[in-house]
Amino acid sequence: MNTAVAQRVQVPDIAAQVTYAMRIMGVSPIPRNYELFYEAYIGSNPKLTRELAALGSKASQEELDAIGAQYFGHHHRTEAIDGAHTKLVGELEGLLRLLKQEQTSLESYTKLLDETFLRITSKNTASVDILKSVIGVLTEATGDTISQGKEMVENVVQKSREMDVVRKELDEYKRIANTDSLTQLSNRRAFDDKLSAIYNTSMTRNVTALILADIDHFKKINDTYGHPVGDKILASVASLIRANVRKDIFVARAGGEEFALVIEGNTEEEAMTIAERIRIALENTPFKNSRTGVNYGPITISLGLCMASEAEGPGELYSKADIALYCAKNGGRNRTMAFEEGMKKDFSKSWLIYRK
Incomplete structure (x- = not known):
């Protein structure tokens, strides 16, 4: 389940809690930062936890990397x-x-x-x-x-x-x-690189969009039919997304049942049209076991969109797209929503709540 719906279900898994913590604190969502926050969350290294906490809520990437280099030497491989x-x-x-x-x-x-x-x-x-x-x-x-x-x-x-x-x-x-083995899309590492590259130039930010998409009720699918079926559905959804966008659009599995698209050269309205094409295609696709006749559907997806020009950096862009995704989930799922400043008030809780 994506952290966008964490508040309503009290975030049942560590991954969601850690990811939510990073977003709230403005930390870039890259793997080496996730590892730091994960170790701090589970408390396996009290010294690391104290050093990370001492940085406060405005830690720079250089400060985070310094801690990472001290405790995780493989960061630079x-x-x-x-x-x-x-x-x-x-x-x-x-x-x-x-x-x-x-x-x-x-x-x-x-x-x-x-x-x-x-x-x-x-x-x-x-x-x-x-x-x-x-x-x-x-x-x-x-x-x-x-x-x-x-x-x-x-x-x-x-x-x-x-x-x-x-x-x-x-x-x-x-x-x-850089490839996710299950879906054959770009993986989180490639996505982080792509997200950062958006801000290498300011020339195209007003025509660059980030879309985060999350399969609705995916935990229920796994609980009901098992993870092998869930994996097949993930792969099928990935194929459907890839088939319904241009070849030059970057598509990645951002983690779990969450997908990310970076659309370059389009206005917000055009990016919304692309997102809706994906959503409608998935809504109209049957998910049925041809051998047993079991119907796994309907499978739907919620999407959140933010233009790069509305954020100062990759971390903020991701956070705002995720807020839009949260609002799409909270608004009934199976819909696409674009980020608006008024959405922020629903995303103000401290991440420390989710350590309980």
Whole structure:
């Protein structure tokens, strides 16, 4: 269940409580922050809990990372892999540029030499024999240079091919690392990166929307039919969402039964139309076991939307979209709502309530 409905059901699971705590305190919803708050919540490391509490409600990402580096050394492993990947790609591209320049230079020089030789031999002058001799010597010397250059080029080309294979393997690794295994959508890690990237430029924020979508009554589905059925429904809903949006729209499984979409290049009204298309498609899709005849439906979804221009950063954008999602749930479910400032009053309770 999404934390948007946590207040009405007293948030029965730790994940929802921790996530809600982070949102209320304005902490960016990224995995390494979640791990810190999770450990603080369950109290397995009192020292960590005290240090996190000492930061107060305005902790910077640098302060959180400092604590994370102290207690969780693995925080920087994925950053190191990404850094190595980026460095390799940059070096390969630079090498290929130099290779092309060298090859072009050699080819141009050889062409010029051949043309000069032909022009000289076509003239009937007394100095032809001398000129031929000079050009012959120059040609031989240049031929040796070209031969060596070609060998170097071939070696570099081979190394470039090998590096390209490594790059493709790293690209595939990164794709797998950023993919949710159940739904084959982007996972939470990829979503966090995408969310942060929105604020790398201010040029497109007014035409960029975040949509959070949550399957209605999903806990009841799991409790009634079991988690294997729940997983199949999650995968089916993911496929339906992907099938009803453009290929350039980013779609991720944000966690549990929650999905996230980042829509770029559209107004709020257009983004609402896309959200409604997803909602209606799911509402009209039967969920039935063809072998047993058991009907799992109806399956519906609630969606909350916020434009990037209405938030100062990724954490605030996520929080406001989640508030809109909460209001869609609280308003009867199976609906789409866009964030409005007046919605905030329903989301003001302290996260400490949910530690009970």
